[in-house]
Amino acid sequence: MSRLLPLSARATFAHGVHPAEHKEATHASVIERMRFADTYVLALSQHIGAASKPVVRVGQRVERGQLIAEPVGFVSTALHAPVAGTVAAIEPRPLPAGKSGLCIVVRRDPFDSQRFTDQITSRYPPGDADDLIQRVQHAGIVGFGGAAFPSHVKLSVPEGKRVRDVFLNGCECEPYLTCDHRVMVERPQAVLRGAELVRQQVHAERVYIGVEANKPDAIAALRAHIPALSPIEVVELTVKYPQGAEKMLIDAVVHRRVPAGKLPIEVEAAVQNVATAAAIADLVDLGVPLVERVVTVTGPGIARPANVLVPIGTPLRELLDHCGGLLPTARQVVLGGPMMGLAQKDLDVPVTKGLSGVLALTEPATWLQEQPCIRCGRCLDACPMFLNPQRLALMVRHERTEDLEALHLRDCFECASCSFVCPSNLPLVQLMRVGKGLLRRQQEAA
Amino acid sequence: MDDLVWIFANASVINNFTLAYFLGLCPFFGVTNRIDTAFRLGVANLFTLLITSLSATLLDRYVLVHAPYLQLISYIVVIAGTVQFVEMAIKKLSPALFRALGIDLPLITTNGAILGLALFQSSKGYGLVQGLVYALGAGVGLTLAMVIMAGLREEIEFAPISKLLRGVALNFFVAGMLSLAFMGFAGLFAKG
Amino acid sequence: MNPAPAHLELTTAPHVHAPISTPRVMYEVVAALLPVIAAAAYFFGVTAILMVATGAAVAALTEWAFSDRQGLGTLRDGSALLTGALLALTLPPALPLWMVALGAAVAIALGKLVLGGLGHNLFNPALVGRAFLQAAFPTTMTTWSAPGQGFWHIESATVAPPMLHAAVDVVSAASPLGLVKFEQKTTELLPLVTGNVAGSLGETSAVVLVVVGVVLGLRKVFDWRLPVATLATVVVFSGVLWLFGLSPSPAFMLSSGGLLFGAVFMCTDPVTTPVTAKGAWYFGLGVGVLVVLIRNFGGLPEGVMYSILLMNAATPLLNRVSQPRRLGG
Amino acid sequence: MGDFAGAVAILAGLCLFFGVVLALANSKLKVWQDPRVDDVAGKLPGANCGACGQPGCRAFAEQVVAGKLAPGKCTVSSAGIIADIAGLLGVEAGGDEKRVARLACAGGKSAVRDIADYRGLGSCGAAAVVAAGGRACPWGCLGLGDCARSCNFGAIVMKSEGLPVVDVGKCVACNDCVVACPLGLFSLRPMSDQILVQCSTPLAGPMAREMCQVACDACGRCALDAPAGAIEMVGGLAVVRAAGFSDVKSTLRCPTGAIQWVEAGQFALPKRVALRALSLGRLHARAG
Amino acid sequence: MSHDNGPSLWSTFSAGLWRENPIFAIVIGLCPTMAVTNTVTNALVMGVATAFVLMGSSAMVSALRKVTPGPVRITIYIIIIATFVSAVDWALAALLPLAHKQLGAFISLIVVNCIILGRAEAFAARNPVLPSVLDALGMAAGFTLAMLMISTPREILGSGTLLGLPLFGPRFEPWVIMVLPPGGFLTMATELTILAWWRHRSAERQALAEAT
C-alpha cells in the first residue's frame, strides 16, 4: 500500500514489524580475528541438503584449507579444514540448537604456521571462470544469510528458466546483527566483484543490492565503488523486519511476488547474501575455500561486543571467551538474530557456516507473561506472508491438521513477526514449528 | 408489497421461529455443531417449509373446507409423508448427502417449525403468495439462526471451559445470548 | 573459565518483543475513559461517578469470585474493570445502583466467564450486561433523567433498595432519538456535540468521544478500521435514506445516541470483533446498516447495542469468510 | 352425517395417497445395505481409534463384513467380542499378536543431566523446537507428556522420573503415541519382544555415559552375549534383530542397564532381574 | 430389548422421572420447555396434556407394533399422535377454555414434541403395552417436573407471582427478561449447570466413599 503514496519514497514490502535495532554496540566495530582454538568440530551437515562425506581418516594430518569432506550429490557441498592439524575423531557430537550429527574433530597442530597451502590455490586456479558452479560447490560455500543453502545451487539456472535480476541481500534486518553491515563497509569491492561474478554466471541483466536505510555508511561505501554504467544498483530500503527474507526483498525492490510455495526463480530472480557474494569473490580471486566467516557477538550479556572472523568449527565457548566471556547477568545465549535465533543450552557446540550472530541476553523473552489471545489481529497485520497466525496457533493447539493445511501453515517461514507484536505474548512461531512437526509426523505415519 | 416485506421480516428475524417461537429446538441444538451441516440442514428445512406452505394452502383451499377441524392431522400427515419420501429419495440419489445428514433427516418431520408454519399461516389467513413469503422468511430465519449458532459453537470448542458447563448447558447459554441479540429486531418495520 | 550461569534459559524466538501487552492495552482504554467519565459527571453529577464505580467494582468482584482466586487471579489484566466501567457508561443516569450492579455481574459472569474468560467470550460482555438489563427492566432502562440538575443531585431512584423500583418518578426528559422517533422532533446539533442532552451517561458528548477515539486510534490501541467502517456506513446509508426523507440527517445520526460511544469503545473490542482486516470492514458495515435500519424502521429508538451484539454473533462467520490471502497465493 | 363421512374420507384419502407414494418409493428407491454392517458396528467399541488401520469403527465393520479384514484386527475389542463378531459372520477371528507401545529411552530426571531451563509451552512438541529441551541428551525423552495426552485409552502415565510408563494392559497399539512423540521414541512391538534397548543416543563411550547414566554407550557386550545376529551394533546403538527375542543373558553385562529384559511394563522390572542386572552390570561398570 | 430380561416395571417408570429425565438428561422436548414455562400454570397444563398424549400414543404404538410395517411406521406413529393431540386440544377447549387460550398453538405443537415420537420409536415400538405405558408415564412425569422446575423461577422473578398469586409488594421490580425467550434459555442453562455440578459432586463423594 504505502508504496502508492508519494510520501514514502523508500521501497519496502507490506506488513512486517519494526523492532528496536540495538545495532549501536557493534555497527562500528571493525572485523577482528581471533586466536586459534585447540580443537575444531566440523559438522558434516552444515547446510540444507545431503551431508558431506568424509575423505580423511582418524589420525590423518590435514593442512589448513584442505578438503576433508566432499559433496554427495548436487545439493551438498564440500568441507575444509579450518586449521592445520590432525583428525582426532569422526563421531556424533551435539550441534547448535539441540541438534546433533556426525562431525570431524580436528586437533590443531600448535606448531603449524596456519597458512593456506599452495595445494589449495592450485586446485582453484585464479581467473578460470569456466565452471564457477563446480568451484563454489567444492569450495564449500553456502549462503551466509542464515539458511546456509548451498550457493552453487542458486548459481545454476534450471532448464527453461531464466534470471533477469540478481538481488544481493544487504538488509540485515535482524536487530543486533552487524556482520553483513561490516562486510559491506570494509569490503565493498569484494561484494561488488561477487555481484558481478554472480550476474555473469546466471546471465542476469541487473543486480540490485538491497540495503536498509539504517546503514548509510554501507550504502555510501558500495555506491562509491560502483563504476559508471554498471548494471549494479544499490537500493535503499525502509527499515523494517523481515525485509531480508528473499520474498520480501524482491517485493520491496521490484514489486514482484513470488508465488506461494515457489522459489524466487519463478519471478526471474536470484538472491544471494552480500557476504556470500564476497566469499565467491574471494574464492575466484584468492582461491580460498570457505573456512571462516564473520560472526557478530553482542548483546547486554557479553563483556566486549565485536564482529569476529571465526574459523568454522570453533567451539562457541572459545568465541565467547574471545569477546571477554559472558557477564554474570547473562541468562541466555542465542545463536542468530533475536527474531529468528535459537536459544542454546550447551556452550560446547561448534560455530557452523550458517551462524551470523551470537547474542548474550540478560532478560529472557518471557518477561511478559502469556495471556489469553484477545483476537486483536495484530499478528495478522504483522505477518509478511499474509497468514493468520492467530487461527493457526489455535489449530496447532487443538491438533487440527486439516485446518493447518487449509490455512497454509507451510507458507510460514518462521520470521516471528507475529510473536513479536502479540500483546498477549503468545508463542506463535513456536506453535508454527510444532504444527509443522505435527504435519510431518502425521504424513510419515500415513 | 410493504405487507410482504413485513411478513418476511417478521418470520425471519423479528419472530424468529427458533429464537422467539422456540420451534424445532431439538434439531437446532442437534445439528449446529458444524457450520456446513447447519447450513445444509437449514436449506433442507427451507425447501420443506416451502413445500409445506404450498401443500397447506392447497389443503385449506380444496380439501379442508368441509372439515377444517382435521387441519392438524392433515398437515402432519402431509409433512410426515413428504419428509419420508424426501428421505428415501436422498438416500437413493445422493448417499453422501444422506450420510452427512445422518439421523437428522427424520428430525425435519418433528421439526416444530414446519408444522408451526402451516398452522400459523392458516391462522393468519395468508394466501398463497403470502404463505410462500412467510415460509421463505421462516426458512431463512431458521438457517440464519442455525448457521450463526454453529459458528459460535465452532468457536467455543476451542475455549477453556469447565467440563460442568460444556455441552448442553453451554449451548443454552449461547442460545440465550443470541436470542438476547435478536431482540434488537423487535418491532422492525412495524410502523406503529 | 566463563563466569557463565550454570543453567542457561531456553525460550522460543523471538527473543525481543514489542513494548505492548494485553494489560497495558486494557489500562490505556481505561485511561481513555477518564475524560468520558468526567464529561458524564459534568452533565449528570455525582450519580455518574457512583454508577461507574459500582459497575467497575462489581465487575471486578465477579471476575475475582469466579477466577482461581490465587492473589488477584485474572483481575490483573484489567479487562473486568474496563467492562464494568463501559457498562455503567452505557446506562441511563439515575438507574438504580442495584441494577448497575446486577448488570455488571451478568456482564462478567454470563458475558465472559461462562465462555472461558478473557479472549473467549463471543459477545461484548458490557453489552450483554446492558441487553440483559434492557430486557429485564425495559421501562426503567428507557427513562432518561435530564442533564444539568446540579452536581450533588441524586435521584431517589438511584438509591432504591435492591429488587424494588423507586417510589418517586425521576425528572425525565426524552432523548434526542426518542424525540425523533416518537414525536418527529429533531434536536439542535450544538447540544448534541457538547453533550447537553438526555441519554446514557457516557454517550452524550460527541466532542469528547471523537477526541478520545482519535487518540486511541493513533496510539494503535484498536484497529482503526472498525470504528471508521461503522461510522462511514452510517453516514452513507442514512445519507441516502435522508435524501428520500426516510431518515434524519447523517450529522444527527452520528452525534445522537450511543453510536459514537459504541464505535469508539465497543465496535473496537478486539475479542468480539473479527481478527482479519477484511472482516473488520464487514463488521463495521454490518453494524452501520443495522443501526440505521433499527433506528429508522425498528421498534426501538436506538439500535447500537443490538447491532453490535448481532455482528458479534456473526463474527466467527466473518472471520471464516475473510481469511487473508497468503502472499503470492 | 355427510359431514362425518366426508371427514373420514378426507383422512383416509390422504393416507391412501401417501401410502401409494411411499410404497412406490419403497420399491423404486430402495437402497440395499447389508444389515450385518450395522450389527457388527454395533458390537465394536466405537472408539474410532484407527488402530485397525481404518478411518473408523464403521469403516472397519464394512471391511469385516466384506471379508476383507479379520475381526481380530480390532485391537481394542475384548476377545469375547471378537469371537462374537466372528461367530456372527461365520469367519475366523484372526488378528495378530498383541503389540504394545515401547519407549526407546530410560533417561529419567535422575539419570540424565539437566543443563538448561526450558521455559515455555509445556509440550514435548514445543520443547523439541527450542534446543530440544533442557536435558543434556538431545535424543531422549523430553518428559512433558505429549504421548500421555495423545493416548485415548489412558494407557500412558507420566511417572515421577518424568518418563511415560505404558500400561500394557490398556495399550491397544493405536499408534497415537508413536505419532505424538516429536522425537519418535515410541514404537509398537509385539509383547514377545522382551529384550528392549531403552536408549536412542548415537553417542558412544564416556561421552554418552557422562550425558546420561543409562545411555547405551555402544560397548557391544550385549551383541557378544546374544546368539549371532540377534543383537547388532548400529550407529552407536544396540539393535535387537531377532523377533520374539527374550534371552535375558544378553542383558546382564550391560554397564548402564540400557538394554533390559522386560516381562510386561517397561521400567517395572521383576525385582530379581533388576537386582541381577544391577549387581552384574552397574557395579561392574563402576569398577571398570 | 425384550421384556423378559429387561428392567423391572418400577425402574421402567422411574427412569424417566430423573435418571433419564427427558429434559435434563436426554435433552429432548425442548420446544415446549422453553415456550410455555413463563408461568407455572401453563407448564402444569402443558405437562398434563403431554402426559395424556404420550400415554395414549405409547399404548397404541405398542399395541400395533407387530402390524406396523417398517417403511411407513413414522407416518403411522404421527397419525396416532396427531389423533390424540387433536382430541386433547378439543377437550381442553371444551373444558378449560382459558388455559387453552393461554397455550394457544402450543397444544397443537405437542404433535411435534420430540419426546412423544422419540419414546414411540425408542421404547413403545419394541415393548409390550404395560411397560410402554409405564415408560410414558415416567417420561411425562419427568417432563412435567422439569417444566415446573424451569417455570417456577421464571414466574417468580419475571412476574413476581407464583401460580398467578403476587408474592412481593407493589414496589417489586419484575425482571421482564425472565418471561422473554432469553430468560427461558438462560434459566435452563443455569439449572443444567447446577445439575451438572451436583452430579459431579455426588459422583465425587461416591468415589470417595468407595475408596475409603
Add this chain to the structure above:
Amino acid sequence: MSAPEPTSATLIGTLTLAGLLSGLVLVGVFQSTKPLIAANRAAAMEAAVTRVVPGAVKAASYERVDGKVRASQVAVGASSDKPMAYAGLDKAGKVVGYAIPAEGPGFMDTIRVLYGYVPGAGTIVGMEVLDSRETPGLGDKIYKDADFVANFKKLDSKPEIVGKKKGTKSKPNEIDFITGATISSKAIVKILNGSAAQWAEPLAAGATPTQGKQP
C-alpha cells in the same frame, strides 16, 4: 433383526386403514366436544362484547358485505370469512352499540382487539385486547395499564384518533400513549382508525337491526 419385507399392498393398506380409523375417532371426538367449544367461544365473546359496549347484556352477530351491514348466520365468536361485528343488545334487545374485532401488526406480532363503537357520532366506548404477543411489562400495558384502557371509554374516532405523549391529551379524539410502549400504543390507534374507517359508513347507513341468531 431384519424382518421380512412388507409388500406395497400392505403399506398402502395399513396406512389407509390408519387414516380411516383416525378419521373415525377424530370425527367422533370432535362432534362430541363441538357444542361445548362453540358455547365457550360464544360465551367468551359475548362477555367481551358486554364489557366493551356498556349497557349491553347480549350480543348478536353482523357481517359486512359489499359495504353493507347485515345480520349474520354465523354464531357469536365463531370464525367466518367475512368481516364481523357484534351488536351489543341491552335487556330490551335494543342495539346500544357495536363491538368490532380488528387486528393489525403490533410491536412483536399481530394484535387482535375488540372495541365498542357507537355509529353516528363515531364514538368508541370501550376496547379490549383479545390476543397479543407484546412484551410483558411494556407492550402488555395496552391491556394491563388501566389508564391506557380508560382512554377508550369515550373517544371520538372522527376524524381520526390521535395519540399524544402521556399527559398531553386535550381533545376528545386524543389518547395518552404509554411511556415505554409508544409503538404498541400507536399500533392500537392504527388498528382502531383502520377498522373504524371501514365500519363507520356501513354502520351509520343503518344495518337492519334485526335480531341476530341467538347462540
